[in-house]
Amino acid sequence: MMRQATAIDEKVYGATAGPTAAKAPRFGKGRAISCRIDQETVLVLGSGGPRGQAVSVKADGATSSQDDAFVTNWALSAPSPSATHGFAALLTLSQTDVPISMIDVDDGRTRERFIVAPKQISIDEVATLVAQTAAAETAAVIGRLADQLMAQPSNRSRISAGLSLIRAQQPSDGFIELVGETHDGVIVIMGWSRAFVPGRFQAYLLAGAVTVADCFVASFARPDIQEGELGFIAVLETGGRVRADTLKGIIYNAGGGWHLTPAHSRLQVSAALDTPDHIRSVLLDARATPEAMLRLRSAANGFTGKDTVSSLPFPVRMDVDRVFETDDGDMLISGWMLDPEHHVTAVKLRRPSTEARLDDMWTRLDRIDVSQSFADQPAFRASLDSDDQAHGFVAHARLPGGKLDAAPFLELTLREGRRAFLPLMPKRMPARTAALQQLSLFDAANWALPAIVDHQIVPLLSNAAxxxxxxxxxxxxxxxxxxxxxxxxxxxxxxxxxxxxxxxxxxxxxxxxxxxxxxxxxxxxxxxxxxxxxxxxxxxxxxxxxxxxxxxxxxxxxxxxxxxxxxxxxxxxxxxxLVPAAKGWYGALTAAGSDHFGSVISPMLAYDDHSVKWAGSWLSEGGDQMLLDRYAGYPLMAIAALQLTRVDVASLECCIMPRAVLKDVMRDCGVYLGSKQKAREIGLRINKAGIASWLLPSIQMLGCDEPLSGEQNGKLAVLAERIDAEILKSRWRNGRESHQLFDRISA
Structure with a gap:
C-alpha cells in the first residue's frame, strides 16, 4: 500500500480539527434543558443529586415508562452543594405538538421537579454541555446516550442524533489512508487504528447520507506506527449505495464503545483494477476471524483487468472469438470454453455493479478445433472426451444498469471456490450488423444454428431499437x-x-x-x-x-x-x-385515393411472367403464419374479375396514402435483416390503427423479389428470412389485438 502520511506524522502535526466548542447553555438547580430528537422524542438534561437505577420520569404530569425514559448519570466536574451529578433522560411524548415545560424525576428515594427552559438546544450543544460537565466520564456518557439513540435503526432522526454526539466527541482512533472499490461493488479501506477489533460488525459510513454497512476487518502489524496501534484492512459491503471517493469516515461500536475513524486529509483513492492488489499486499500478514478472512480473500480474488483463466491449475481454458456490443447495450458473444472435468459452476458477464449469468442462456456448439489444440497437453489429454465436442458457445445478454463506460469481462466460478477472469473488448455496432457478422461465421449445415437463431439472434434483434x-x-x-x-x-x-x-x-x-x-x-x-x-x-x-x-x-x-x-x-x-405495367396508372391511383380519402390503396404487383406477386394480404385466423397472400403465384387472368377490394394489409411497395400515416407507422419499427417482414409489420400497424386498406387490381406494377445485399447473399438468404419471420412473431403475435376481418371477394 502506498502510504501518503504516517500515523506519527498525524500526531506530530495534529489531527483534523473538530467542531468549535461553542459555549453551551448551563443548567442550574431546579432547571433543565431539552433537545428535540424527532417529533415524538426529546432529550432532557439537568443536574441534581446522584440517582439510583430505577428512575421514574414524568413530563407535565404524563408518566413515561422506564423503557422510554432512559436516564444516565455522571459526576459533575464542578459540583456544588445543590448539584453533584448531571443526568440525561430520553422521553417519548404522547402530545407531539406540545413542548415540555416541567419534568418530575423520582428514583424511589428522592423526587425532584425541574422547570424545562422553553428554548431548545441542538444535539451538538448537548455534546458540548456533556463534555464541559462530565470531564473524564464524557466518553462513557456519550456512549450510553448513543447506544440508546441508535437502538432503533429504522428511526433516521435518532440515528442522526447519535452519530452527531459521537462526531462531536472526536475520538482519536486513527485514520483511513486508502479507499477503493472492487468490481464486485464492495468498498475496501486501509489505515491504522487503536480501536478496530478484527471480525465482523456494523458500521455507519459517512458519505453524504449516512449508510449502514457490514464491516469485515483484519489487522496487521505496521513498522511505521507506535506500539499498541495496528494497521487494518476492512471490506465494507454497501450494496453499491456508497462510492469509494465519497467516503469521509466510519463510525462503529467496537471494544465496548463508539469510535470514529475519519478519512485522512490526503486520502488515496484506488482504482477498481488496483484494489485487489492492495488487499493481496497485506493478506498474508492479516489476522481476523475466519468469516472476515473469507471476505477479504474473496475481494482479493477480484478482477484486475488481466486474463487469469489461462493460469488456472485446473484443465479449464476459455477464449472469445467475437464480442459485439450494440447501441442499446446488448452484447453478443461467441467463443469457446474447455472444461472436460466440469470444474466451472458458473459463467457470468460482468461490469462494475451489474452482471448476467451466461451459462444459463448460451447455446453450445461443436468446436473440434479446440479439442485438437489441447489434445497433446498432459493436463487435458486424459480427460478429453471424443464424443463431446460442444466446447463452443454463442450468447446474447444485456447488463442492466452498471457503468456503461467500464470494460466488461467474463467471470468463471469454480467448484473449488476460486474465480477466474477474462477481459473483453467489445466492438460497438448496430444490432443488425452484429447479427449478420455473427451469422457469417457459421456453416448453414451446423446442427446448432437453429438454436443459435431462436435463442440468441432473434432475442437480440427483437429487443433492439x-x-x-x-x-x-x-x-x-x-x-x-x-x-x-x-x-x-x-x-x-x-x-x-x-x-x-x-x-x-x-x-x-x-x-x-x-x-x-x-x-x-x-x-x-x-x-x-x-x-x-x-x-x-x-x-x-x-x-x-x-x-x-x-x-x-x-x-x-x-x-x-x-x-x-x-x-x-x-x-x-x-x-x-418496380416499373408500371402500362401508362395511366398515376391518374387511376390518384382518382381512387380521392374517392377513398384517408385510406391506403395499393395496385397489384406482378412478375414479368404474368403471375401475381402480391394481390392483397389478410390476417391469418390460425396456423403459424400471421398474414396470408392468397393470390400469390396465380396467373393474372385468374383474378381478372377482381374490382377495388378491401384487404387487411396493403403493400407499401406502391400505394397512395396519407403522408402522416407513413410517419406514424415507421416510428420505432422493428430491426429486420431484410425488408419483407418489415413491410408486414408496417401493414399490421396500419390495420391496427383502423385505417382502411384496399387493393386496386386494375393497376399493375411489375417487379421481382427483393434483391439481396452482398452481406445476405448465399447461405444467409434463407436464414435471414426465417429470422425476420420469428422477429415479427415475437414483436407482434403476443401483443396483437383482435382485428376486424373484412369481407373478401374470392377469385
Whole structure:
C-alpha cells in the first residue's frame, strides 16, 4: 500500500480539527434543558443529586415508562452543594405538538421537579454541555446516550442524533489512508487504528447520507506506527449505495464503545483494477476471524483487468472469438470454453455493479478445433472426451444498469471456490450488423444454428431499437413544384441501376411527366450517382427532388425520409425495383385515393411472367403464419374479375396514402435483416390503427423479389428470412389485438 502520511506524522502535526466548542447553555438547580430528537422524542438534561437505577420520569404530569425514559448519570466536574451529578433522560411524548415545560424525576428515594427552559438546544450543544460537565466520564456518557439513540435503526432522526454526539466527541482512533472499490461493488479501506477489533460488525459510513454497512476487518502489524496501534484492512459491503471517493469516515461500536475513524486529509483513492492488489499486499500478514478472512480473500480474488483463466491449475481454458456490443447495450458473444472435468459452476458477464449469468442462456456448439489444440497437453489429454465436442458457445445478454463506460469481462466460478477472469473488448455496432457478422461465421449445415437463431439472434434483434434515418442533403433538379400533383416518393436501395430506367418510364407517361418526383437514396448512392441523375432528369425535363438519406436500412426507411421532404397531405410511395405495367396508372391511383380519402390503396404487383406477386394480404385466423397472400403465384387472368377490394394489409411497395400515416407507422419499427417482414409489420400497424386498406387490381406494377445485399447473399438468404419471420412473431403475435376481418371477394 502506498502510504501518503504516517500515523506519527498525524500526531506530530495534529489531527483534523473538530467542531468549535461553542459555549453551551448551563443548567442550574431546579432547571433543565431539552433537545428535540424527532417529533415524538426529546432529550432532557439537568443536574441534581446522584440517582439510583430505577428512575421514574414524568413530563407535565404524563408518566413515561422506564423503557422510554432512559436516564444516565455522571459526576459533575464542578459540583456544588445543590448539584453533584448531571443526568440525561430520553422521553417519548404522547402530545407531539406540545413542548415540555416541567419534568418530575423520582428514583424511589428522592423526587425532584425541574422547570424545562422553553428554548431548545441542538444535539451538538448537548455534546458540548456533556463534555464541559462530565470531564473524564464524557466518553462513557456519550456512549450510553448513543447506544440508546441508535437502538432503533429504522428511526433516521435518532440515528442522526447519535452519530452527531459521537462526531462531536472526536475520538482519536486513527485514520483511513486508502479507499477503493472492487468490481464486485464492495468498498475496501486501509489505515491504522487503536480501536478496530478484527471480525465482523456494523458500521455507519459517512458519505453524504449516512449508510449502514457490514464491516469485515483484519489487522496487521505496521513498522511505521507506535506500539499498541495496528494497521487494518476492512471490506465494507454497501450494496453499491456508497462510492469509494465519497467516503469521509466510519463510525462503529467496537471494544465496548463508539469510535470514529475519519478519512485522512490526503486520502488515496484506488482504482477498481488496483484494489485487489492492495488487499493481496497485506493478506498474508492479516489476522481476523475466519468469516472476515473469507471476505477479504474473496475481494482479493477480484478482477484486475488481466486474463487469469489461462493460469488456472485446473484443465479449464476459455477464449472469445467475437464480442459485439450494440447501441442499446446488448452484447453478443461467441467463443469457446474447455472444461472436460466440469470444474466451472458458473459463467457470468460482468461490469462494475451489474452482471448476467451466461451459462444459463448460451447455446453450445461443436468446436473440434479446440479439442485438437489441447489434445497433446498432459493436463487435458486424459480427460478429453471424443464424443463431446460442444466446447463452443454463442450468447446474447444485456447488463442492466452498471457503468456503461467500464470494460466488461467474463467471470468463471469454480467448484473449488476460486474465480477466474477474462477481459473483453467489445466492438460497438448496430444490432443488425452484429447479427449478420455473427451469422457469417457459421456453416448453414451446423446442427446448432437453429438454436443459435431462436435463442440468441432473434432475442437480440427483437429487443433492439433502430435509429431513425435522417435527411442529410437535398438536390432539386428543375423546378420542383409539389402542387402540380400528388408527389411520388421513390425509395431505391440500389441507386442509378433502378432509378435510371424508372425515370425514362415516368417521362414517357404524360400523367407522370409533370408529377413531382422525390427520389430517396442512400448516402453512398447519392454521392456516386448525383451527377448522372441530374443529367437524366434534365434530359427528360422532369421535376425531381433527390434526397440523401443517412442511416436508412431498406427501401421503407428511404420512403419515410423522402416523404418528410414534401408538405402534401397525400403521397404515392413506390419502390425503385418496380416499373408500371402500362401508362395511366398515376391518374387511376390518384382518382381512387380521392374517392377513398384517408385510406391506403395499393395496385397489384406482378412478375414479368404474368403471375401475381402480391394481390392483397389478410390476417391469418390460425396456423403459424400471421398474414396470408392468397393470390400469390396465380396467373393474372385468374383474378381478372377482381374490382377495388378491401384487404387487411396493403403493400407499401406502391400505394397512395396519407403522408402522416407513413410517419406514424415507421416510428420505432422493428430491426429486420431484410425488408419483407418489415413491410408486414408496417401493414399490421396500419390495420391496427383502423385505417382502411384496399387493393386496386386494375393497376399493375411489375417487379421481382427483393434483391439481396452482398452481406445476405448465399447461405444467409434463407436464414435471414426465417429470422425476420420469428422477429415479427415475437414483436407482434403476443401483443396483437383482435382485428376486424373484412369481407373478401374470392377469385
Amino acid at each position: 433502430c435509429a431513425a434515418p435522417r435527411m442529410e442533403a437535398i438536390a432539386d433538379v428543375g423546378v420542383f413544384d409539389e402542387k402540380s400533383g400528388v408527389p411520388i416518393i421513390v425509395g431505391s436501395t440500389v441507386g442509378m441501376p433502378e432509378v435510371g430506367p424508372l425515370l425514362a418510364l415516368f417521362a414517357l407517361d404524360p400523367q407522370t411527366r409533370c408529377a413531382p418526383l422525390v427520389i430517396a437514396v442512400s448516402k453512398s448512392a447519392f454521392q456516386r450517382d448525383l451527377a448522372r441523375l441530374r443529367q437524366l432528369v434534365r434530359f427528360y425535363g422532369l421535376s425531381v427532388r433527390i434526397v440523401c438519406a443517412a442511416g436508412a436500412l431498406d427501401r421503407f426507411d428511404l420512403l419515410s425520409v423522402g416523404a418528410e421532404e414534401v408538405s402534401s397531405e397525400t403521397i404515392i410511395t413506390m419502390s425503385g425495383s
